[in-house]
Amino acid sequence: MSQDAMKKAAAEAALAFVEPGMIIGIGTGSTANHFIDLLAGIKGKIDATVASSIASAERLKSHGIRVLDLNEAGQLSLYVDGADESTEHLHLVKGGGGALTREKIVAGASDKFVCIADDSKLVRTLGKFPLPIEVIPMARALVAREMVKMGGNPVLRQGFTTDNGNVILDIHNLTIMNPVEMEDRINRIPGVVTNGLFAIRPADVLILGGVGGVQTLI
Numbered sequence: 629m630s631q632d633a634m635k636k637a638a639a640e641a642a643l644a645f646v647e648p649g650m651i652i653g654i655g656t657g658s659t660a661n662h663f664i665d666l667l668a669g670i671k672g673k674i675d676a677t678v679a680s681s682i683a684s685a686e687r688l689k690s691h692g693i694r695v696l697d698l699n700e701a702g703q704l705s706l707y708v709d710g711a712d713e714s715t716e717h718l719h720l721v722k723g724g725g726g727a728l729t730r731e732k733i734v735a736g737a738s739d740k741f742v743c744i745a746d747d748s749k750l751v752r753t754l755g756k757f758p759l760p761i762e763v764i765p766m767a768r769a770l771v772a773r774e775m776v777k778m779g780g781n782p783v784l785r786q787g788f789t790t791d792n793g794n795v796i797l798d799i800h801n802l803t804i805m806n807p808v809e810m811e812d813r814i815n816r817i818p819g820v821v822t823n824g825l826f827a828i829r830p831a832d833v834l835i836l837g838g839v840g841g842v843q844t845l846i
């Protein structure tokens with residue numbers, strides 16, 4: 629079974645959380661794309677969606693699925709998105725696709741966050757995947773220096789601009805023993821929009837696709 633097939637299996641399992649008339653928050657990336665494509669098959673069941681990126685909004689619209697602005701949608705019942713890493717406590721690293729800020733906003737506006745991934749994303753300690761930080765461009769060097777003080781090795785994501793017009797620093801070599809504290813500490817650096825740790829508001833459900841089938845952690 630390929631990694632992509634495992635992602636698709638996790639996305640299929642997440643359909644069980646979709647209830648009639650829902651407005652659903654939609655994440656970004658290859659696993660979220662599987663969910664979008666599967667949601668198209670039951671689009672008559674839902675009211676609308678809110679997208680966490682321009683790319684996901686375009687994919688949803690290409691399937692004829694209604695996409696609302698979060699400000700019109702109000703509180704959402706469900707958010708479905710992928711992750712780059714997760715612990716068994718459902719603390720996540722996200723932002724490999726650079727959509728972390730809008731993802732964190734939509735997740736924050738949702739009652740339930742269902743994270744979908746292949747089981748290679750489950751780790752004991754976060755940090756092997758470089759931690760993305762969205763940064764206001766003029767603060768790039770300041771944030772990089774502060775991250776070096778925290779033991780990280782910041783690398784500017786070359787040629788990449790977020791949907792919000794900012795840059796991404798990917799922080800290598802972090803061993804994140806306390807994700808809640810680290811998320812808060814990084815977010816206090818001036819110029820940081822947000823970082824890719826989802827620990828203050830972790831996922832509520834983690835669905836992992838693997839060779840032996842799908843497992844769900846709550």
Ligand SMILES: O=C[C@H](O)[C@H](O)[C@H](O)COP(=O)(O)O
Pocket residue numbers: 655656657658659660709710711712721722723724725726727728731
């Ligand atoms: O910015 C991107 C998102 O956080 C993605 O959810 C994350 O990078 C996982 O992506 P994929 O589903 O492609 O592995």
